[in-house]
Amino acid sequence: MSETYLDGNAIGGLLWEVFGVEMTVATGVCGGCGASRAVAELHVYVRAAGIVARCPSCDTVLLTVVEAPGRRWVGLSGLARLEIPRTD
Amino acid sequence: MARAAVLGRLTWQLATVADAVAETAEVRTLVLDVPGWPGHLAGQHLDVRLTAEDGYRAERSYSIASAPGDRLAITVQRLADGEVSPYLVDELRPGDELELRGPIGGYFVWEPGRGGPLLLVGGGSGVVPLMAMIRARAEAGDETPVRLLYSSRTLDDVIYREELERLAGGALEVVHTLTRARPDGWPGYGRRVDAAMLAEVAWRPGDGAATFVCGSTPFVESVASALVGLGHAPASIRTERYGGVPR
Amino acid sequence: MPISRGFRGRRGDEGDAERLPPGQYLTHDFPVLSAGPTPRTRLEDWTFTVAYGEDRRTWTWDEFRALPTEEPTVDIHCVTRWSKLDTAWEGVSVDTLLDGFEHDAAHALALCDGGYTTNVPLEDLTGGRAWVAFAFDGEPLDPEHGGPARLLVPHLYFWKSAKWIRALRLQDDDEPGFWETNGYHNYGDPWREQRYWGD
Numbered sequence: 001m002s003e004t005y006l007d008g009n010a011i012g013g014l015l016w017e018v019f020g021v022e023m024t025v026a027t028g029v030c031g032g033c034g035a036s037r038a039v040a041e042l043h044v045y046v047r048a049a050g051i052v053a054r055c056p057s058c059d060t061v062l063l064t065v066v067e068a069p070g071r072r073w074v075g076l077s078g079l080a081r082l083e084i085p086r087t088d
Numbered sequence: 089m090a091r092a093a094v095l096g097r098l099t100w101q102l103a104t105v106a107d108a109v110a111e112t113a114e115v116r117t118l119v120l121d122v123p124g125w126p127g128h129l130a131g132q133h134l135d136v137r138l139t140a141e142d143g144y145r146a147e148r149s150y151s152i153a154s155a156p157g158d159r160l161a162i163t164v165q166r167l168a169d170g171e172v173s174p175y176l177v178d179e180l181r182p183g184d185e186l187e188l189r190g191p192i193g194g195y196f197v198w199e200p201g202r203g204g205p206l207l208l209v210g211g212g213s214g215v216v217p218l219m220a221m222i223r224a225r226a227e228a229g230d231e232t233p234v235r236l237l238y239s240s241r242t243l244d245d246v247i248y249r250e251e252l253e254r255l256a257g258g259a260l261e262v263v264h265t266l267t268r269a270r271p272d273g274w275p276g277y278g279r280r281v282d283a284a285m286l287a288e289v290a291w292r293p294g295d296g297a298a299t300f301v302c303g304s305t306p307f308v309e310s311v312a313s314a315l316v317g318l319g320h321a322p323a324s325i326r327t328e329r330y331g332g333v334p335r
Numbered sequence: 336m337p338i339s340r341g342f343r344g345r346r347g348d349e350g351d352a353e354r355l356p357p358g359q360y361l362t363h364d365f366p367v368l369s370a371g372p373t374p375r376t377r378l379e380d381w382t383f384t385v386a387y388g389e390d391r392r393t394w395t396w397d398e399f400r401a402l403p404t405e406e407p408t409v410d411i412h413c414v415t416r417w418s419k420l421d422t423a424w425e426g427v428s429v430d431t432l433l434d435g436f437e438h439d440a441a442h443a444l445a446l447c448d449g450g451y452t453t454n455v456p457l458e459d460l461t462g463g464r465a466w467v468a469f470a471f472d473g474e475p476l477d478p479e480h481g482g483p484a485r486l487l488v489p490h491l492y493f494w495k496s497a498k499w500i501r502a503l504r505l506q507d508d509d510e511p512g513f514w515e516t517n518g519y520h521n522y523g524d525p526w527r528e529q530r531y532w533g534d
Contacts, residue, residue, distance in 0.1 A: 004369045005305060006329045007507050010149060012192040015137040016098040025194040040195035041327070048370035049414055049514055059372060061450075066518030068531040073518030086192075092396040101336055138339040146344050179341045187337055 008039040008053065015039065016066060016075055021084060027036060031080040032060030039082075093298040100137060101125075103186045107160065111247045115151060115213065116177045117163045120186065125160055128152055128191035129199050130224035131217045131300070131328075135160060136170060137187040148172045151216040151328075152191060152303075155223035161246065165213040167191035196300065196328045204298065205291050208236045209281065209311050211303025212245070214330055218302060219248050228256055233259040237289045239281050239307070241268040264287050281307070283314040293319035347417060354410060355418050356525035359365035362417040366472075367479045370513075374448035374478070374499045381468065381483050387438040387505040396483065400469070402427045407466060409489035411496070412525040424487055426468030429460045434504070444512060445486050448499040453512035454521070455488060455495055457505065464490055467500060492523040492530070 008015070009022050017022035024040040035057040042053040042062060050066035055078070064075035107119035133151045154161040156321070166177040198206065198221045208218040215238050225232060240246045243266060256262040265277035265285065277285055292298035300318065301311045308327045316322050347360030355361065360526030378396040389401045394402070397443040406425050412418045443460055445453050459465065469476050481498030487497045494514050514522050520529040528534065 002332075004367075005374075006331050006429075007327060009133070009193055009196055009328045010131070010331070013098060013149065013189060016192060022192065022194045024192075024196070038195050040193075045370050046331075049370050049519065050517060051368075052370040054371060061371070064517040066514075066531070068518065074531070075517040088235075138342045138344070139336055140342050140344050141338055143336065144344045144346065145340075175342050177338075185337055186339065292475050 003011070004045060004047060005043040005054075007044055008042045010044055010046060011051060011065075012040075014051070018072070019084070020063070020086065022037070023084065025085055027083040028062055029080040029082075030058060030060050030062060031078050033058040047062040092326050098155060098189050098192070099124065100187050100189050103160075103188050105134045105180055105182050105184045105186060106183055108180065112245055113165060114166045114177070114245075115163060116166075116246050118176065118180065118186075119154075119159050120188070120195035122160055122188065127156055127189075128158060128160070129193075130220035131196045132191035132220075133217070134188045134226070135192065136158050136162075136172070136176070137189075137312070138175065139187070145181055146172050149192070149287075152220055153216050153223075154220060155227040157227050158223065163213070163216045163331075184227065196297070196302070198300065200225050200232070201229035202298070203236065203296075204232035205295060206234040207297050207299040209286075209299065209301045209303075210236070211239045211307035211311075212241075212305040212330075213247065214301075214303030214328070215247055216302075217328060218300060219252075221300065222252075222255060222260065225260070231259050233291075234263045234304070235263065235289060235291070237263045237265070237281060237285070239265045239267060239303070242266055243271055245276075254320075260308040260325050281311055281314075283317060285316055286311065286314050290315060290318065293321070297324065300328075303330060305329045305331060337465055347511050350418075350420070354420055356412055357528045359412055359416055359525070360528075362380065363417055365419060365422075365480065366413070366415075366417055368413070368415065369479065370451070371449050376448050376483060376499070376501075378483060382433075382501065383484065384502040385432055385436055385505070386502060387436070390437070392432075392436055399427065399467075399484075402431055407487070407489075409487070409511065411489050411493050414492040414494055414507040414519065414523070414525075414530050423472050424466065424468040425470035425473075426466030426484070426487055428463065429465040429467065429503070430463065432467065433461065440507055442506045442509045444504045444506060444510050445497040445500050446502040446504060447497050448501055451497055451499065451513050453486075453495050453497045454510055454515060455486075456509075456522075457489065459488060459491065460503070490524075492520075492525050494519060495523055 026039045044054040053063040060078045062078040066073045103120040104120040106121045109117040137147045150162040153163040164176045167173045210218045252262045270278045350361035379425040382398045408423045410420045469484040486497040487502045
């Protein structure tokens, strides 16, 4: 019964590329259960057809990333909102 | 937050391997020269990218082992079925080039002066970012009370063993547990980290300790939940999970 | 592009070119891809349902296992580029499950424990092209490979062979499933290399 997930730290570089800022300290609110957690705390499945980040409390899918030549899809439908620290 | 975060851009840079130091039979530290390196905070990591002659690419993340004021270094463990780690541990030589980007991470970081006390719990190569924290603390002459609980299979698998022995003392306590085999007369722990061990080693829940746990997912989950079970606030525990990460 | 001296990476076999769709390599193990926690449904709680609107037909595990089975040996192709040839399964043909079930549907959505979904045209699930499989290589299907039962549709990329399937919902309209909504191709023919939405 191996736990096959990592956490948001594992996709820190990818999320920085996607959002243009460091995201591990950003806070995400789960659209499923309302839990508010740092992106670093999300359960991130990296051995799938794409990357899937889930709420650590209720496993709702918060973020997906599928990479293809010349483009990538970022699914955010499970996230109610993100709070991203500003550095300016 | 490290200056690189303030600059806002994460770009691939070409680094040169300056030195390669064997830590254990499976683990090697790579010292890297990166022109224009912006500096980093203890706990952050790098993404490393390798490109084969036909353009095939592989990317992995490795925790920075060095203190912020030292030459940049990462420590890599060779995974038996790994695609990248055997290359980094066995093949790469001083003078070779490596693409990397970073430093990455704003959550699993610690800076001297943040206050404490600090509990650091590492499983196997999970000790690497915790060692960066210990080195940062030593470099700054910071006297924050720190306890490191470090789980390894055998004494030969303990990474940074001599340096930890040297640095321990005063407000830094280093506690080892050896899970697979112990030398004759070993006075320390000889089992996987569990709630009873944490009850003895961790600070008390009211002490206001910050905790950093790093290692495989099962290790991190079991340590974090044991700490919460002992009364530590979940918000005081920060975690970083390691795994073979294919990209 | 800086080349890493001496780095080869792990590439699979290129194997038998005729049997491998474009861009695939051969694997001899059976990689486990997981997008979430592995469901662990007990057989006494497991049911399988075929539904169309309000009409449904449901089997318990024992009833399902009493149905006639087949033992297809097929090649499977994952969108992450590995292919595995001559894989041996045992399962109930979707034709058997739909036998006598009246419907007008052209589409189907697979519904699975854990919330995974995938859509397949009904004509790709019938005519001997798909099964609900409960055994692999002569052994009961492991939970990490989709057990108690998964959909098996080998002529499409393997994300369509939904793990932990509990129902096939027949529909008049096509409804993209989980990966189709998140960037993968709506149909997924490996021989036309239909990996991504818009390919």
